Amino acid sequence: MPPSLLLVDDDPTLIQLMGRLLGDLGRIRFATSGEAALRQAHAERPDLILLDAEMPGMNGFDTCVALKAAPDLSEVPVIFVTSHTDLDHEMLGFSVGAADFIHKPVSEHILRARVTTHLRLKQMSDELRRLANTDALTELPNRRAFDAALAREWARSLRETQPLCCLMVDIDHFKDYNDRYGHPAGDVCLNRVAQALRGALLRPTDMVARYGGEEFAVLLPNTTRDGGCLVAERLLQAVLELHLPHEGGVADGIVSVSIGVASSDESTEQQGNAAVGEPDSADLMRRADRALYLAKHQGRGMARTIEPPPGAVSPQSGEGLRANLDSAERYS
Incomplete structure (x- = not known):
């Protein structure tokens, strides 16, 4: 099954743009608010989340905190997509569990490179977790x-x-x-x-x-x-x-x-x-x-x-x- 990407932004135009640029890398789902993103993620765990930092209501930082607090979602990598370029915002993002940052306006080459890298890392970490939690003889969970x-x-x-x-x-x-x-x-x-x-x-x-x-x-x-x-x-x-x-x-x-x-x-x-x-x-x-x-x-x-x-x-x-x-x- 191809990886699942959850795109979260209150700007539908940006979601459509990223969806077109990433469509060949996995199944694309989207949400336009932090609350909707959490519902989507709990309904079907994504392999990677691209998350807008600034949204009305529940902003990206609070959404990331909620994602990392959920046991079944804590290992899902989150890439912030933000117009902020200052160090304070990046440090805040990393402190709440972000895996990476992509700055707006989005560059196609940077976007695809970062997403491809984190999907590969997620696949490797999933396989390591599987091996660590599987009994080698019976192939059952250990x-x-x-x-x-x-x-x-x-x-x-x-x-x-x-x-x-x-x-x-x-x-x-x-x-x-x-x-x-x-x-x-x-x-x-x-x-x-x-x-x-x-x-x-x-x-x-x-x-x-x-x-x-x-x-x-x-x-x-x-x-x-x-x-x-x-x-x-x-x-x-x-x-x-x-x-x-x-x-x-x-x-x-x-x-x-x-x-x-x-x-x-x-x-x-x-x-x-x-x-x-x-x-x-x-x-x-x-x-x-x-x-x-x-x-x-x-x-x-x-x-x-x-x-x-x-x-x-x-x-x-x-x-x-x-x-x-x-x-x-x-x-x-």
């Missing part, structure tokens, strides 16, 4: 990426008063698997399980990450505990359907997983031994981990919550796998 997503989604759940569900997933008797089949086979097993877990999630907002060793963590925004249990059953079945041999396993000689489910919609009574005070994202993870321990303690190859819903059964019996799981798209 623990760092998961922790960042958890913090972001927890804040969103509080702001929008929506539930957030977390699943902890562990490959059953994985040490025995490595001992029996060797570590290269263990690496293949980890990768196959990782792809099965990722493929079983229906929504683009859902996330599965390698948490460490043979453990995975799943984040389900806007999802209740009951919805999380539906997803957990889907994940259990997806791994079983790989039919990876495991003579030391618990699921008829094939690889299986155990899953702990916890959601922020659980009542204080259901939280059991959670830390005293207001629940937080760390408490959510602790409850998912305790539920995983319960699944292991009760025989593995199953999903559990701290306080299982009435009628919860092991998926190995076949009764816990409902035919309508594939249509459960909202998990709520």
Whole structure:
């Protein structure tokens, strides 16, 4: 996909001019005010923003401050386009997070050179961030990426008063698997399980990450505990359907997983031994981990919550796998 450029200026003529000069470098979007720029940027994150310094209402400097304060927009480079040429204005721009300055009247050669340079730098920094947040073996997000997503989604759940569900997933008797089949086979097993877990999630907002060793963590925004249990059953079945041999396993000689489910919609009574005070994202993870321990303690190859819903059964019996799981798209 070509890069996205957001042009922000209260002068439509200048926007049209820059759009013509930059049209071959990416997809052009525009806004004529700071407020509109923020709405556009939040709706679809751009790769580069060209921002007029002086606009009625919310000026460019205040707009840049708001952009840099947004976690999902803070890494987007901002080039100020301004008629100011004095050092004070440039220093102010850099202090609020600007990447560069272009002075009016705009020169075609300078404009294209600066934009091309910053798009290339953005592409390189994006790739470095991707590598830093990806587990090389499974190609899933790593623990760092998961922790960042958890913090972001927890804040969103509080702001929008929506539930957030977390699943902890562990490959059953994985040490025995490595001992029996060797570590290269263990690496293949980890990768196959990782792809099965990722493929079983229906929504683009859902996330599965390698948490460490043979453990995975799943984040389900806007999802209740009951919805999380539906997803957990889907994940259990997806791994079983790989039919990876495991003579030391618990699921008829094939690889299986155990899953702990916890959601922020659980009542204080259901939280059991959670830390005293207001629940937080760390408490959510602790409850998912305790539920995983319960699944292991009760025989593995199953999903559990701290306080299982009435009628919860092991998926190995076949009764816990409902035919309508594939249509459960909202998990709520």
